Amino acid sequence: MKTLIKGSTILTMGNEEPYIGDILIDGDRIADIQSIISTGADVIIHGGGMAAMPGLINAHQHTPMSLLRGFSDDLKLMDWLNQKMLPAEARMTPEDIYWGAKLAMAEMIKSGTTAFADMYIHMNEIAAAVEEAGMRASLTRGLTFLENDGGRRMSEALDLVRHWSGAAEGRITTMLGPHSPYTVPPQPFRELIELAEQEDIPLHTHLAETKEEVIQIREKYNQTPTEYLYHLGLFEQAHVLLAHSVHLNRRDIGYLKSMRGGVSHNPVSNLKLGCGIAPIKDMADQGITIGLGTDGAGSATTLDMFEEIRAATWLQKLDYGDPTKLPAMDALRMATAGSAQLLRIAHEVGTLEIGKKADIILIDMRKPHLQPIHNLHSLLAYCANGADVDTTIVNGKVLMQGRQLLTIDEDELLEQVSLRSKRIVEGI
Ligand SMILES: N[C@@H](CCSC[C@H]1O[C@@H](n2cnc3c(=O)[nH]cnc32)[C@H](O)[C@@H]1O)C(=O)O
Numbered sequence: 001m002k003t004l005i006k007g008s009t010i011l012t013m014g015n016e017e018p019y020i021g022d023i024l025i026d027g028d029r030i031a032d033i034q035s036i037i038s039t040g041a042d043v044i045i046h047g048g049g050m051a052a053m054p055g056l057i058n059a060h061q062h063t064p065m066s067l068l069r070g071f072s073d074d075l076k077l078m079d080w081l082n083q084k085m086l087p088a089e090a091r092m093t094p095e096d097i098y099w100g101a102k103l104a105m106a107e108m109i110k111s112g113t114t115a116f117a118d119m120y121i122h123m124n125e126i127a128a129a130v131e132e133a134g135m136r137a138s139l140t141r142g143l144t145f146l147e148n149d150g151g152r153r154m155s156e157a158l159d160l161v162r163h164w165s166g167a168a169e170g171r172i173t174t175m176l177g178p179h180s181p182y183t184v185p186p187q188p189f190r191e192l193i194e195l196a197e198q199e200d201i202p203l204h205t206h207l208a209e210t211k212e213e214v215i216q217i218r219e220k221y222n223q224t225p226t227e228y229l230y231h232l233g234l235f236e237q238a239h240v241l242l243a244h245s246v247h248l249n250r251r252d253i254g255y256l257k258s259m260r261g262g263v264s265h266n267p268v269s270n271l272k273l274g275c276g277i278a279p280i281k282d283m284a285d286q287g288i289t290i291g292l293g294t295d296g297a298g299s300a301t302t303l304d305m306f307e308e309i310r311a312a313t314w315l316q317k318l319d320y321g322d323p324t325k326l327p328a329m330d331a332l333r334m335a336t337a338g339s340a341q342l343l344r345i346a347h348e349v350g351t352l353e354i355g356k357k358a359d360i361i362l363i364d365m366r367k368p369h370l371q372p373i374h375n376l377h378s379l380l381a382y383c384a385n386g387a388d389v390d391t392t393i394v395n396g397k398v399l400m401q402g403r404q405l406l407t408i409d410e411d412e413l414l415e416q417v418s419l420r421s422k423r424i425v426e427g428i
Pocket residue numbers: 062081085086089119120121141142143144153179206209295296299
């Protein structure tokens with residue numbers, strides 16, 4: 001099937017300046033991008049007044065935590081996690097996970113996110129939800145080794161990799177997920193790294209999110225969290241997606257220089273939990289790839305990637321006391337091509353190019369807060385919101401048009417969410 005997007009202002013996120021033109025989608029790929037395409041198409045989408053850009057990619061998520069949105073705010077991370085999130089998670093059934101993931105996907109599609117990296121439990125249910133919703137995702141079974149049933153968790157992690165890698169027309173990929181330096185001891189961490197290298201599976205973990213973590217790891221191993229991972233051999237060969245990476249000193253940043261993969265910066269979550277400002281410009285200057293993510297809605301509260309783009313640039317400007325740092329285009333790149341590299345899907349998505357997969361969003365610019373258009377990059381980075389996205393396309397398929405979801409029944413979803421969310425948190 002051929003779909004033609006006519007007359008939008010195209011921001012390829014490559015080196016071209018934005019221009020008004022047409023995009024032809026053939027099946028799941030971009031077949032052509034030109035000023036005017038006159039080939040016949042089965043479906044025409046009128047893009048006049050809209051900006052077309054690559055779909056945003058959320059590089060760090062815990063999708064079912066959307067069911068816990070707003071349930072326990074204004075707490076310290078370790079209290080929030082241990083006293084609130086973990087007991088609530090223990091009560092979630094596989095069906096709850098499915099609906100929580102669907103809730104997150106509905107919000108992501110409605111705010112222009114086309115792909116995400118997820119780390120959670122009951123991954124079969126999340127994978128089924130991804131398959132139905134039509135999004136692109138890199139899925140990870142999060143692994144903690146604080147209790148005794150590490151074996152069961154490990155076999156669930158491997159089942160996910162074996163059963164779901166390449167599924168849903170190639171939209172689903174998988175990673176291995178040692179949760180963090182403070183929840184995974186050296187031996188299992190080393191085993192996971194070895195397995196990742198042998199089988200060429202990327203790894204997804206949290207690093208140096210809080211000062212408390214830095215103190216804990218210092219007491220336990222007399223190292224920084226980054227040194228802990230470096231000495232385990234994490235940055236030598238495997239492709240690694242590091243979430244947060246807030247508390248890194250100069251030497252720590254040096255350890256990451258040789259890594260494959262990169263860092264998911266989650267500025268809104270870091271702001272809200274008072275974690276600190278991740279040194280993403282210093283890391284980027286050392287050649288480390290930076291992507292953007294929201295983290296779960298249980299902490300970040302929204303999954304709107306436009307907020308992350310804005311927060312990322314503002315924090316660097318504030319940190320340096322210099323408004324020239326991290327300009328609009330750099331932040332937009334982090335949310336698209338940067339995140340794509342972290343998910344190891346940059347050869348398929350992250351820019352609009354002929355031959356790449358058609359993951360495209362249309363943003364309706366005909367609004368007071370998005371006019372006049374002196375500079376499209378500035379408007380998208382500093383003024384646009386998720387609610388300005390009119391159309392979301394993944395793998396050539398339209399998932400939302402005119403703000404109507406086409407793969408998720410929104411009324412049914414909201415009903416399920418209201419029923420389930422109450423039960424999960426009762427008494428916690
Ligand atoms: N403990 C789980 C596996 C971990 S899945 C990923 C975990 O990350 C947790 N999580 C969510 N946000 C954050 C964060 O910001 N920092 C650290 N952990 C987080 C989340 O609550 C979830 O428990 C088990 O039963 O096997």
